[in-house]
Amino acid sequence: MAKLKISGARKAYGATMALSRGDLELQAGEVHVLIGSNGSGKSTLCKIVAGSVKPDSGDVVLDGKAVTVEGPRAAKALGIGIFYQELSLAARRTVEENICLPDLSMNGPFVDRTALSERAGRYIALFEGVAGEGFAADARVDALRADQRQLVEIMKALATEAPVLIFDEPTSALDRAQVDRFFEILRRLKTEGRAMVFISHRMDEIFAIGDRVTVLRDGRTVGSSRIADTSPQEVVRMMVGEEPSLAAAAPQASVANEAKRPLALSVSALAGPGFTDVAFDVRQGEILGLGGLHGQGQSAVLRALFGAAPVTAGSVTLDGAAYRPANPRAAIRAGLAYVSGDRGRDGVIHGRTILENVTPIHFLRNGLKLASPSALRAKATPAVDALKTKFAGFSHPIGSLSGGNQQKIVIARWLIDRPGVLLLDDPTKGIDLSAKADLFALVRKLAAEGMAIVLYSSEDAELLANSDRILVFNGGRIRRSLQGAERTRFNLYEAAYEAA
């Protein structure tokens, strides 16, 4: 009998189907790997089991009995503990308090410090020698490094002593020695008969520690296999599913790959926080895609090229001349444009009109010359129209537009004076399908007119359909360059998941 069985778990957030059919059968004494690309529904499934997300439907059977996991406390009472990917720590509390939260031992109205230290100490000791400098029972969590915080979250999950433990990407910030220690602990817990779910994007880890693997794709469980009976290639194949046909992929590839087109941007041995040894060329008219899992250095490279994040080594050439990305103003003057999908941080100027939102880059490039609103409107109109922006007039507040149309205004601002190189940093995050289609139609048109474009997208389909060439990032480095017929989802995933 399975220790825990989830069938048909479903969860939608408005129009977003986070999980359409999640199934998982977990045995006592096993490490069960859950794998799937970004956004496939892994965390949602875990959170349903841990009671922190209420499913729209689905059945949970624990030790043969149907249960309803009403909330996190109910999960704990049922014997289910979880490590949260986004961590669940109280930043201003100490390591030992966090390990024991929410059940701090009390001595009357006071926290019983002795009992607390004793209990937390057992879990802290498990990582002795690998937790690193500054890690201490009485250290505040906000003073710790990312890997150390992840260790505290692991200790907190272990401290539940739950028979079912769920680890949602517990190793993403850990170093080799910390991962090895964690795996030793998991192996011991297996011998005690605990049932564990383990999520990781590292194929080597999955094959090192997993007993069984269940694959999610687009919100559904698509298969399950014993690790001993499968291979990394087979797992990637399950994640990928049917390969979309290449006929739909970037149509102008042959044109853009023509070596005679001049180089627009050339990057050599570039390094900075989050990336190292990055080198590539982009020709005029080419769309170069940056692929891989989230946060593998793609955005960091784009921000660094735009002078918005530090560069510690390497060199850059723009239109054949040396270029040092000092700050965004210098980047704009040098002919670079940068569009991020993170509108909150990099885009919309709230409380201002549409015209004020569409013209700031024009002013930055040309100086604050006097220009009448009608002249500015005339300048802005072609770019705004090219994106099929729906708006009532330039003098209306930006807030009157839908999210997708706000994003179009942010993009249009870069196109009034044509940049030589357009850096797109996950530009369609959070916008609807038709706005995405409008944006990519324009991006392809701009490339056809000779603009060089570097595109990072967290959506693989978008990347495959629009890039002439794809560089796959993994652990801050470029692992593979995919050209022509190599631009398949399989190759993309294989390089993204291989050991970094």
Ligand SMILES: Nc1ncnc2c1ncn2[C@@H]1O[C@H](COP(=O)(O)OP(=O)(O)OP(=O)(O)O)[C@@H](O)[C@H]1O
């Ligand atoms: N609270 C939420 N509100 C709206 N959408 C959500 C919410 N939580 C998740 N989603 C969406 O549901 C989908 C599945 O998300 P989920 O976090 O379960 O995926 P995942 O497989 O764990 O991804 P990752 O590998 O990136 O952690 C994604 O498209 C995500 O954006």
